[in-house]
Amino acid sequence: MQKVKLSIAGGNSPSGASPVRQVAWAGPGLLACASGESLVRFWNLATDENYTLPLAKPIARSDKVLSVAFNPAQRYLAAGTREGKVAFFRFVGLDPQTNGGGGGGSAPSSSSTGEQDASGPGDWEAMTPTAVGWKAPVECLAWMVGRGTLACGGANGCSVMREDVLHRVTSASGSSSSSGGPVAALQLTSQLLRVDRRLAAHGGDDDGDSLAFSNNSGGGGCYVLRAAMNVRGLAVSSHHLCAWNGSQAQVFRLDDTNAEPLSVHATTARAMVFKGEYLLRCQGAEVQQCNLAGRVVSKMPFSEAEGSPCLVDRNGSFLAVATTLGVIKVFDLSRKDKTQAAAAAAAAASGSGGSATAAAGGGGAMSSGSGGHAGWRQVGSTGRFADVATGSLLGTCRSIAVNCTGTRVSILGDRVVSGSGASVVLEPDSRLHVYDTDRDVIESFECGKNSNPLLSSGGGGSGSDGGLEAERPPGCGLRYPVAHFWDCDEPRLVAIETRRVRTAASVRQEQAEAAKAAAAGKGSGGGTNEVVDAIAEGKESEGKDSYGDGSGGESKSYGSGSLSPVRPLNNAHEAESQLRMLQGDGASGGGLGGSSGGGSGGLGAAFARTADGEVSTLFATADQGLLLQGTFPIELPLEGLVGLRVPHLLFASRRGGGDRSAAGSNDTKSGAGGAAGASAGGGSGGGGPFSAGPFIATKVLHDFVGLDTVDVQTRKALLDFAYYLTVQVS
Numbered sequence: 001m002q003k004v005k006l007s008i009a010g011g012n013s014p015s016g017a018s019p020v021r022q023v024a025w026a027g028p029g030l031l032a033c034a035s036g037e038s039l040v041r042f043w044n045l046a047t048d049e050n051y052t053l054p055l056a057k058p059i060a061r062s063d064k065v066l067s068v069a070f071n072p073a074q075r076y077l078a079a080g081t082r083e084g085k086v087a088f089f090r091f092v093g094l095d096p097q098t099n100g101g102g103g104g105g106s107a108p109s110s111s112s113t114g115e116q117d118a119s120g121p122g123d124w125e126a127m128t129p130t131a132v133g134w135k136a137p138v139e140c141l142a143w144m145v146g147r148g149t150l151a152c153g154g155a156n157g158c159s160v161m162r163e164d165v166l167h168r169v170t171s172a173s174g175s176s177s178s179s180g181g182p183v184a185a186l187q188l189t190s191q192l193l194r195v196d197r198r199l200a201a202h203g204g205d206d207d208g209d210s211l212a213f214s215n216n217s218g219g220g221g222c223y224v225l226r227a228a229m230n231v232r233g234l235a236v237s238s239h240h241l242c243a244w245n246g247s248q249a250q251v252f253r254l255d256d257t258n259a260e261p262l263s264v265h266a267t268t269a270r271a272m273v274f275k276g277e278y279l280l281r282c283q284g285a286e287v288q289q290c291n292l293a294g295r296v297v298s299k300m301p302f303s304e305a306e307g308s309p310c311l312v313d314r315n316g317s318f319l320a321v322a323t324t325l326g327v328i329k330v331f332d333l334s335r336k337d338k339t340q341a342a343a344a345a346a347a348a349a350s351g352s353g354g355s356a357t358a359a360a361g362g363g364g365a366m367s368s369g370s371g372g373h374a375g376w377r378q379v380g381s382t383g384r385f386a387d388v389a390t391g392s393l394l395g396t397c398r399s400i401a402v403n404c405t406g407t408r409v410s411i412l413g414d415r416v417v418s419g420s421g422a423s424v425v426l427e428p429d430s431r432l433h434v435y436d437t438d439r440d441v442i443e444s445f446e447c448g449k450n451s452n453p454l455l456s457s458g459g460g461g462s463g464s465d466g467g468l469e470a471e472r473p474p475g476c477g478l479r480y481p482v483a484h485f486w487d488c489d490e491p492r493l494v495a496i497e498t499r500r501v502r503t504a505a506s507v508r509q510e511q512a513e514a515a516k517a518a519a520a521g522k523g524s525g526g527g528t529n530e531v532v533d534a535i536a537e538g539k540e541s542e543g544k545d546s547y548g549d550g551s552g553g554e555s556k557s558y559g560s561g562s563l564s565p566v567r568p569l570n571n572a573h574e575a576e577s578q579l580r581m582l583q584g585d586g587a588s589g590g591g592l593g594g595s596s597g598g599g600s601g602g603l604g605a606a607f608a609r610t611a612d613g614e615v616s617t618l619f620a621t622a623d624q625g626l627l628l629q630g631t632f633p634i635e636l637p638l639e640g641l642v643g644l645r646v647p648h649l650l651f652a653s654r655r656g657g658g659d660r661s662a663a664g665s666n667d668t669k670s671g672a673g674g675a676a677g678a679s680a681g682g683g684s685g686g687g688g689p690f691s692a693g694p695f696i697a698t699k700v701l702h703d704f705v706g707l708d709t710v711d712v713q714t715r716k717a718l719l720d721f722a723y724y725l726t727v728q729v730s
Contacts (some may be wrong), residue, residue, distance in 0.1 A: 056126035069141035080138025093123035170643040221256040237274035265294030282309035298374040318406035326385035331376035380437025403486040430477030445626040448477010485644040497641035647704035653697035
């Protein structure tokens, strides 16, 4: 056994050393230490090197780190501070390895080649910080085994935080040629949702770069509502919206100006979609069809060998289902399989199927043992998310989407890097997989080979990542897909959004670019730098902490994907403050740090980075697989792809006009039946937190620039021309 003594010089103790308050393994041989300083110290026992990682703004420079904890599954390092804040860092070093003992996890590899061998602060990327529910030291931290849940302890109690993913969905029904456009639901906070029904009817200019944004005039509306829970999933149709959290679901009826709560029912469903006046949900070992009150009317059971349904998607009359064991099925909801329904009815009559379905339902008395067999006709073969040559699974399914004819299902997956069960380490697969139900094959498109030199990892320079691309195994490219959508009318066209893989090289480059931008903007008279510096130095506005509202008990989330307290935001002021910090709304009166002047004086603008995403359109062919049709970068104010309706791509955007509910104090809809308040609604002139978006924006596809208003026949001819041109070029 090797015995190593570590000490920190320059402390306040009689021996001159700083006290080591807490240590945690941050990877094989890598020890992270909280020493009561404004930084985290690291010791690499394998290389006998050490380095420090300072706290990032907006945490004050005077704050001190008292506790640390590392999550090996997601490679997150959490650091608790004396002032009740929690800083987060993500490991982005190359070639991480996992240590099975000693609470190990992912860490810089000591066996790699090149300058990336050296473990250092460049291997960690600062994430958005948050705060616990008290103004007292965070003395201990602990991650739950698995993903995204952190416990923070101190003298004032314990706070549990979960990672929130902000969902953005569009209605599945309706074609691009119909008179009514799709409805979008955008999650703003853990409970607040925006419903946007105001898709513009016109497209872009001849240059193809113009955007059509939602506006307050014309048919359709835009408003904000509050769900009665912390939302973990969303489904929307033309007239209904459903939000759920894994234990219950809430259904709203939508119109142009209002959202009326219809029901709240208990369910442990993992995923849901609408089918007219019904919900289709994955619960237990079944896909259940229930009414809007949650009562099951029919069900489609899955066998133990197939696994439990976990993902579902609908496009028109076709429903795609993926299970926990990688089985993929497509059903035609408009047709019944009489043989299957008759066999199920006979089994039910003999009493052999009642107990099995009751055990599989898992939804309480409302769903257990109720409803007959759905009898949907299956389309094509039963597929499996597995490698054709080896038969082994390609990973775990993260998202699925089905085309309008039910002949293809696109799949986004995660690769299993190491571990198993709750402690498995997953990485996003850089490929888009498409299952062909007619041929029973899975075809893949590698998104990691960047087609846009302006967006290459390393910024078009000779970064270290570029030389490693040829050595990367399948699914380990430099970009990975995060969203995918099929058109409602064209079964061959699919659009995907991809993002850069976060590596130490790309993070260092972004930090250098941010430093240059900050130096160029220093002294320019804007309010951003003043706000950031004031918060970093602890100069907060009167009685208002930058993480709360001055009461000492309000905790906020600082951005999408960050960890936020389990306790829901329970008043409009909290929601307003949270969104103000999230969006950097400098026009809001008071702002952060007392900055109230200019539209760019908010905190979010100080930390905004140029989007690193791009959108690609692909054609699925029978002979040549998936062919790239076009690619373009996602540029501000666009944030992310949310749908495809030929000839338009749908985006979430930070520009587009105020809410219809902005004018009145009681117009922001509440899931509990009450109003969220005037401060949550904001003003149409940009005075509220919702005025900056996100809203829905449309961008015309390149092949339809200047032709986005043509009739259906001409549109189909243009699509055929683009398809054959893509095949010919490839």
